[in-house]
Amino acid sequence: MIDRESINTKQAICILSLLIFGSSAIFGSVAGSAHDSWITLLAAMVLAAPFFIVFSRIIKLFPGSDIFDIALTVFGKIAGRIFILLYTLYSTYLGALVLRNFTEFVQVATKPETPQWAILIILIAAIVYLVFNGVQVLGKWSAVIMPIYLIIVTATVILAYQQMDFSNLFPIASSDTGVMADSAIKLFTFPFAETVLFLTITKSLKKSQSPYKIYMIGLLIGGAVMLIVFFRNLFVLGGPTMESELFPSYTTIRIVRVGTFLQRLESTISSNFYLGGITKIAVCLFGASIGTAKLLGIKGYKKALFPVAVIMAVLSQIVYKNIFEMLNGLSLYRWIALPFQTLLPIIICIGAEIKTRKDKKNMKPKQSGNQEPQESGAY
């Protein structure tokens, strides 16, 4: 049973990288510092690295568990359940936000007359099917989608070469330091530190797999792809256009043309966007349904899957009134998300360290029994 639901390191890295650039690549820039956005991206990556080490450490201390089981083990039944509730709520909220990003994108950029709920229903149905079939299917899906995504991004960069104006890079670091720091924190919370939700599916990782490797390589690949996308957008569009466009990556592809026969390639990056976003929402849905199942004492997450998906879908429609609220909401979202991404994992990590040290000292003979996850073969 465990073997059916395991993912190897390569698949885990793919899931993590897609979590990072899945829905951010379409946004291509952060408002207020468009032509310095690459500096803020690098700053966000540096900021994220220590937290990735914290996330990895949590799994390393309790291999074969996910963050819900670890919370229960470390903090006991009551406090652990509070942690589970908090992360379930966060997963649901984030999934709803990303869903909203998608349906807004479709409505604004491609089909203004299609109602958002029509896209939403089809999208959520596909994602529910993906999650229903387990983590291994998600792993295989990510391993297939990653190369496709990377090939398409590379192709767009090569095709865009003729429209690139490298002087758009200058002046370097001319934006206000305050604005750049602001953007760096925005980029940190969305998308880098959201990889904390990967901890909800780490039950499928074996002890022999190194979580540090997964997180660090994921950070590098995810960050590199986002950097390439930022540069491509900047060189093609230029600062003012990049700042005013809602979806700079989409606008860049509309401009890219090779001769008269190769142009209007928007559908390639729209489909790319979907492929990445489906993975991200699937991980959020996993987290939300596993957490709900654990809270309510249901065995297996599949029974909680459908209701949680419906809640996520409905929430995505009511969370913002219009696209301006959605774009401004990023400023508020980061303060809501920061505790989940920074404070809570640190608390869990410290608790986990203390617990394992105590167990090592006191209960050495019984150690193997205590570390077993509470529900095995639950999928």
Place this chain on the structure above:
Amino acid sequence: MKKAFAILIVSFISVTMTGCWNYRGADKMETVKGVAIDMGPKNGTYLLTFETINLSDAAGREGKVMPELVESVGTTIYDAIRKANNKLSSKLYFSQMQTLIINQTLAKEQGISPLIEWFLHDNEARELINVVISGEKTAKELFNMKPISVDFVGQEICEIIDKDRYVLSYIKSNLIYEVYNCLNRDGIALTLPIFMIVQNGEKPTIQADGSAVFKKDKMIGNIPAEIVHFSLFVTDEIDKGILTTDLNNDGQDDVALEIMKTKTKSSISFDGKKIKIKINVQSSVMALEIPPGTDMLDVTSVKKISASAQNRLVQKMHESIKYVQTEYQKDVFGFGKMIYEKNHKLWHKLSKDWDVYFKNAEVEIKSNIFIRSSGMSK
């Protein structure tokens, strides 16, 4: 059983969930190739003329498509666009639109920012629209001309601009997103190509003729075509073109060189009082017209031709910069942008009085022309 169910689901999805919510067939769309904006009959209104594709003959004899002009008046651009539907059975469709022609009086009095707003926001209208100014009294009369090589004026204007850089380099064009960048960027003044009606033998047709120069987004004048051509040397936007010079100094140009490759490097410095610009043009050319009897195997002859062409180029580039400095004082060359990119703190100090600094800027131009060959004959 499971297989049958799976096939049923797949068929259901592919039939019902692919495609559009509000599909419109090509016969229900009035595809717009070009739009001309003029002043409307009443104050504060716009008269829009759409050059659309009339498909009624397309299914007929040879599938010929004809341009159809539709006019509409509105209080804003989008208002006029929607009001056009009072005359049409199909909705206007803008994804194929290639050209936007603006009336020069409108550009001078109102500025072009409000005119291009809708085209930037709407998701149908693409970023690759060419924005041009009409050199005639109105913008819409350009649509009445019969283009020489294609069927639609909007398409003809776009193709003239596109192929110009590989043939003549007399047009400095801006796509609509580049117009937006120019208007919102520091250190460069906007220019847009001007199109006029000229006689081509018996029939009149359209031709590009110089550029309109802008102060912020209001047009303040026009620059003759030849000045534009040499200003493109200054900004390194020449791909191909020709250089002529007068070798014998008899008042008649007798040498024509085809530019194969040219690169301009500029550097800018500020000595506390004046802007100093150094420009270096490296070109590689083919001599295709030379005075009869010139021996191209003789190194001194070739050197004489190069030197003459170099002098001519430097002189013309100086003239073009001087013309813009004295007539308009607007930095169309992007010297301010060069300062902004290298040293944005210095730019912030100079930007308020940049027009004055630009007017008094000293320019030093060097040119090196290398004659690669003389075509098929010596």
